[in-house]
Amino acid sequence: MSFLRGTTHLLRGMRSAAALALAVGALAAPLRAQAPAGADAAGGGATGVQLIGMRTWPSPGGTRVVLSFNTAVTPVAPDSGVGPQLVVAVPTPGIAAAAGVPASLVVGDSAVTRVEALIDANGARFWIKLAPLVHFKVFTLPAEEDAPFRVVVDVTNPGAQAAEERRLAGIAAAKKKSRTRLVVIDAGHGGEDRGARGPGPVYEKHVTLAIARRLADTLNNVPGIKAILTRDGDFFIPLRERYHIAEKVKADLFVSIHCNSSRRRGRGSGTEVYFLSLKGATDQSDQDLADDENAADKAGGVSPQAEDDVVSVVYEVRRNSMLERSQLLAETLLDHIAADRRVEARGIKQAGFAVLKSVEFPSALVETAFINNPREVKLLKDPLFQLKMARQLATGIRAYFTRAGVTLGADDGAGRSSGSR
DSSP states (O other), X not given: OHHHHHXXXXXXXXXXXXXXXXXXXXXXXXXXOOOSTTOBOSOOSSOSSEEEEEEEEEETTEEEEEEXXXXXXXXXXXXXXXXXXXXXXXXXXXXXXOTTOOSEEEOOSXXXXXXXXXXEXXXXXXXXXXXXXXXXXXXXXXXXXXXXXXXXXXXXXXXXXXXXXXXXXXXXXXXXXXXXXXXXXXXXOBXXXXXXXXXXXXXXXXHHHHHHHHHHHXXXXXXXXXXXXXXXXXXXXXXXXXXXXXXXXXXXXXXXXXXXXXXXXXXXXXXXXXEEOSSOOSSHHHHXXXXXXXXXXXXXXXXXXXXXXXXXXXXXXXXXXXXXXXXXXXXXXXXXXXXXXXXXXXXXXXXXXGGGOOSSSOEEEEEEEETTSHHHHHHHTOHHHHHHHHHHHHHHHHHHHHHTTOOOOOOOSTTOSOOOO
């Protein structure tokens, strides 16, 4: 109880600037080392429960605060709420901070001002100073093969979210006026969801964003085509929100970029392009891959969502038409990727990828290469290979429009920047 009373007093005291200065000064002593904001530590000198990471992940509509521990802990905090500040308590006596974990993070974005950590003999308290009128949600994520136990605070700013909705609506309106063909490029994974890992380590989320950015830049130099990204930073987006972004801007195509991994299939190699299957995957290995990619929501703390059977019936005809166009898109993309003899073309596949389930536009998912193949990971992290892959995909997209009989509207030259999110 003394620990929780201390938490209450901390909140009250923080209301004055003088108390804040005293609290910040007290933070320096308990934590063993300072590091650049957002650092993670692999371990530490103390035994028992350790805080091994404290990071923030800003996004257009808010910020995610992640507190990582070397073992499961029980946080004490409201599940959700609205307010200018939040305290998350971990009443575990003897808890320590690993070397390299910062005592504070100065954030200063639209949702979070700063994060302070206070560790003493009774446990840890994390004071999160919030921007006005934001909403927060607190939850935990269990340890996984490549991630520790985490306490997560998602902070959303309704004003920033509304601004993002207006931005997307503006893109849709501009598209209607110019009749430019709009391609939405989805960089797989992001934020806490790092995706597959290769030696180094090299993380899928970084490779996919690099290729996606280069693809957007390439397409935005093609008259009559405009490209935007679902994410242009390192943050998490739920799978369904990715294609919802494309729906909001009235996209003509949706291409999701990923890296493959041979964890369940031995040392794989090559490029595969997928389109949606409503009846199961091409084979078990493809189903395994779809399961891995669809687990991204779980890694990001999103609850599973049931399929809407009513929508499935209503849109059956439209969906079948889009599946045919998606198959043509996948075939055309692979035809042009196969021109690079350094990466084997493994063919066109089908699987139930959640990110491909919109019926509003043709969509395909590109597994560029195997990130845990020693030879191919060197290619994936090479900027020249990323650029060549992007150019091949851009050529494939242009060829798809030609094969599908889709004309490219006149472009007035406006918006030739990446249009990235």
